[in-house]
Amino acid sequence: MNNRFSGLAYFLATMLLTIYWGVAEAQQTSPPAEIVLGEPSESASEEVRVNKALEELLKTMDDLEYVYITEGRPDPFLPFLSEEIIQSGISEESTEPEMLTGMRQFEPGQLNLRAIVFSENNPYAMVEDAAGKGYVIRRGSKIGRSGVVAEIIPNQVIIKQLSYSMTKKKQYRTVEMVLRKEGDEQ
Template sequence: MRRYFVTILMLFLVMLLLDSSSWATESDIIGEGGQAGLEESVREVDKFNYQFGDRPDPFLPFLSKDNSRDELDDTPINEGSGEPLTGMQLFEPGQLKLVAVFKIGNRNIAMAEDVTGKGYRLDENMPIGRYGTINRIGDEQVEITETYKTTTGRVVTKEIVMRLKKEGDN
């Protein structure tokens, strides 16, 4: 309680010490004729002009079609479809290392492992990660396409390639 009293007392003293000429009064805003005179009522504070330079306009909304920084924003919308992620959807492609590609019949199958060394089978058209699908399994690589919608409404498509590392490659 004493702390609040001291704070209020300090604020009161600061208000008393301030020069009354720094505060705008009604007579400063309204002209002598009783109406707002534009030229007479311009204070020094009102003469400030914002220098844009390479900075964005602070009065434009962040999410707009006209704002150039929104076009570069590739942040996906977190669309919770309600379904829990299962299988390979739990892993983003960057979390896996391609360790083998082999042929069964006329189709290629790939093997990947996570950071703990656990192995997983990859097939074509299998969902991987939150937004990805395995398009093609080649002889030494797996091609993945990620498609998602950004916060600005743009649809972004990214191509990711997981390459098979040979012995001696880091």
């Protein structure tokens, strides 16, 4: 403990001496340099010429108007949330979890496509969950939180899922469930 205090005392003494020497050096001033008036030197005339060129450049830049081109990139001056989204009532976070029933309990990746049947103008497909339970889906059937069966074709079911971008714009993602032949790996 005694060793700690001696180390602290040494540190404080060093700091005080450093400050004292800095103040002592600052008090020693050199006499002001003599100012000689006469003809301007080459470096002074060069400096004047550069200053004039800079002034002219600044004048021409004041006349130019900057325009931000928004093509291919977001406009930083617009709010992130559009008026449509604010008025539609889409919130950042859902306050109440929605109770999902039937096929809405499963996301497309949790289901396996087992069969596709074509009837007159109304094809339908059978999907199976992980527990082995089968479900029948048709065009327009809802799957998961935001998926809707968009199309049923001979070897696959196409599902469109609604999502929102960072700027709250609607985006649709397409998920394809492919019908595998017997013996194909999943």
